[in-house]
Amino acid sequence: MRQPKPWFRKQTQCWYVQIKGRQIKLGPDRDAAHAEFHRLMCQPSRSSEPVAARSLIARYIEWMHQHRAESTSANRQPILESFSASLPKGLTADELRPFHVLEWLNPELGPTTRADRITLIKTVWNWGVSMGYVTSNPVARIPKPSRKARQDFVPRGRWKELLDAATDQPFRDFLAMMLLTGARTQEMLVFSAEHYDGKRFVLPIEMSKGRKRSRVVYLPSEARAIVERLVAEYPEGHLFRNARGEPWNRNSVRLRFRRIKKLLQMPGLCATTLRHSYAHDRLSCGQDALTVAKLMGHADTRMIATRYGHLEQNADFMQDAANAAALGGIAADQPDRKEGLA
Template structure:
């Protein structure tokens, strides 16, 4: 383009930036050529150069565009599971927007997020808190990177995080195992109980990580949480027995697999614990002599879909079919309320408490669990402080030892 038609952007390789000369001064247009040309056209159209932020997307950028950029960045710079977590929540948020295809950042309001959260009344406090955090993180990242001038979703009130209070005794854990017939899932639970490993770690263990001569599993820094230091999972005799059998069966790839021979994922674990919750609930219903109210069953049956599909054809459901379906669904709902829902993190918490009650010091337990120091252990995992009977016994034991020492000195 000739000079009389206006200056054109030019690129400086050493600074990795596009510039344009305006009034004898070089204006920074940012590192991206496409965005640089958009800002150049804005300047040519009369927008003051001082109002343009290098790297910032043009006015009217779509919310979905910002989220796409953030998700793409997450997949490049964050662990896969973290990126998937962001993507899942952000896609759910976009799906909740009636005008997601045209909504711009300057039109986005905090109420869009709160309406999305309120529409999911079955989400717990921690789930709601995480969902809000995911949306805020995307726009905070966009602001920090210079894609937008300011995040429009700051200051949303989030529910306080709730600590998982479950801790299993040895007897309770044995009772849990007794209800599990699947040997693959039993291996997972027992290994977690014996070692206190993280959920994501058990999904990643391969034969190459096993060092039986050192009695441990070894993850190099690039595969460990935080990606800064080695992670060692020390093996008890039972834990070693489990992984020896598994590595003999799966010589290539991860060794903990489900009954289909596929690696476990978070949803697999959640489904198994949901089934256990239902089983616990049904046992409790039976113990209580639970009987469904026929009037409630009939009322609920009227709300069910009246038709069914068989071999691609649609047929009306018979009255007894609707009643049977209603009884089944109401029983499941009642069982879910009474059944206890566990998770692998419950077993990890129990590991920490069990060792602390056995007299192992905080620093050692923290090291066994893969923490840098004992801060996280004291704040999140240790439930010893909640057991007043245990603390009193420890006090009396310590007092007796001190008294004996004083008598001996006298």
């Protein structure tokens, strides 16, 4: 068997070693890293009880609540609990096989949802490897269905029709804010007066998607007017609430969209559609992709280019863009000329 040996990774400027399939970070200092390596190699080999698959999921959920955004944890936990309940009680984490995952997935789910859930299970077992609970990820090579890109958006010409379809002011406020700001649904569900600084919503890092930077949602004047009215009404707690004064949640929002999409005959309409509508509107108005990406909380333009833009569906915009490449008449018909010899 090949003897483990420390190596230096330039990207992180740290030393690492892999022992029994587990990659261990030794630190940036060479001497200290090698000392730690020798300490690890001198430790007596100890047999340990294999971790149960259900236990691994429970440990990941506990870790997730400490290291991931609250909205992310709330979304992932019921999915993971459902998968855990589907597993045989005595199954160890190392004994998990692809068929356990594929048989658990509901075939009626769309390809994007199925792909997301497969990715989540892979994430848990990858985390288990990094923590030393398992030696390898037995489901790392499960094929995922191709994601179906969301094609639905509401063009600006139908925004008034959409807002008029709301039967009460609270839901109309919710719709208007998403159209005016491009905020994520999970952000709309947690906004409170303490996040409003007079011009913007600023969510702290621990409440922001990815927990890498504070999420800033810039508010145009119409949006600020809505927010200031709600701040006066709800100085504490959630700002966006239904007609009964209860905070919106994913289920209540989903039910309202279910009604409204039938009324407007938009079968693909949902809260995320409004975020797509914001991106399409901003790009169609000539705003550059990087600015739109930053306004929507993305680090770069990749998501705008691949998921949100929908510019190819706006034939007039694409034609105007093509017309901008005109040669200014220099290619107009001219009398033929014979080429002379030099």
